[in-house]
Amino acid sequence: MTSLFVDRRGITLELESGAIVFRENGERIGTVPIAPLTRVFLRGDVRLPAALLGKLGEQGVGVVILSGRIGRPSLLLARPHNDAARRVVQIRLSFDKPFCLMIGKALIERKLTQQIEWFSELRESNMQARYELTHVLRGLEEHRNRVGYTNNTASLRGVEGSAAARYFSGLQTVVPDSLHFTGRNRRPPRDPFNALLSLTYTLLHSEIAIALYGAGFDPYVGFYHRLAFGRESLASDLLEPLRPLVDQFALALIRKKTLEKDHFSTTEAGCLLGKAGRVRYYAAYEKHSETLRKGINQEIEWLTAQINEVLTATEDDMSPDNNFERIS
Incomplete structure (x- = not known):
């Protein structure tokens, strides 16, 4: 199973015998079979017919359109599960x-458990950040322990927000300064x-x-x-x-x-x-x-x-x- 990324101006996509055909200026430049696809991501000036969208939906392939400079996503969903x-x-x-x-x-x-496990690994391989990561790990473990004592969603969000601030302060120590x-x-x-x-x-x-x-x-x-x-x-x-x-x-x-x-x-x-x-x-x-x-x-x-x-x-x-x- 795989994804298809189309990020090129002036491309036209067509449906042909269970495959997607790529054309540029009317010339055929490539073909991709639909069967192994799970997702199609489209960005830029890409044209495709409704018949192709229908076939993708029929095959359970979701389409994500990334529009504008920041790539804001719009989703074209495949057929839903039949059980409402x-x-x-x-x-x-x-x-x-x-x-x-x-x-x-x-x-x-x-x-929090995933973050703690990852930072524990980073601490062993990043000696220059060992002290900071040790401090952050203690904080994350404290926050994980607090999760079980929260009695409403608002307080849980407070724990999550505080833990996130600590987490990203630790991540800062291993991302290149440049x-x-x-x-x-x-x-x-x-x-x-x-x-x-x-x-x-x-x-x-x-x-x-x-x-x-x-x-x-x-x-x-x-x-x-x-x-x-x-x-x-x-x-x-x-x-x-x-x-x-x-x-x-x-x-x-x-x-x-x-x-x-x-x-x-x-x-x-x-x-x-x-x-x-x-x-x-x-x-x-x-x-x-x-x-x-x-x-x-x-x-x-x-x-x-x-x-x-x-x-x-x-x-x-x-x-x-x-x-x-x-x-x-």
């Missing part, structure tokens, strides 16, 4: 405060490393939303992240424990010099990855996508199990009219 009952159950549980808190605590605890990374900033990102984080978070968020839709969930109805106009809140939920995978990927791109400072440019719109850098980035993202998608699938399986557990515990109290089959 799971979306009804999801919406019902989104009003269950204890359930929402339980989900949020589990997500944040897993995120990138001027002093902590997390966005909308717009103001330095190359933040630009890299924002781009990868955006792509992964889109992938999660598409996967949730295909699994029969409504990406907009979250449990930890509440309803917000235009936001796929459930995708934001499942992104939390996967963020450390993004951070590790971003740091590896910089340390291996796959991307360097010259691949980025800073304008009034913020710091952006240029065209040459995007070519390198997309290739690296595709290589890393198996790890990311495995993480997505695990999170969706976990969420499904949590909902099934609640249904099992409550189905005896539910009337026949409200009794929904457990998600398989």
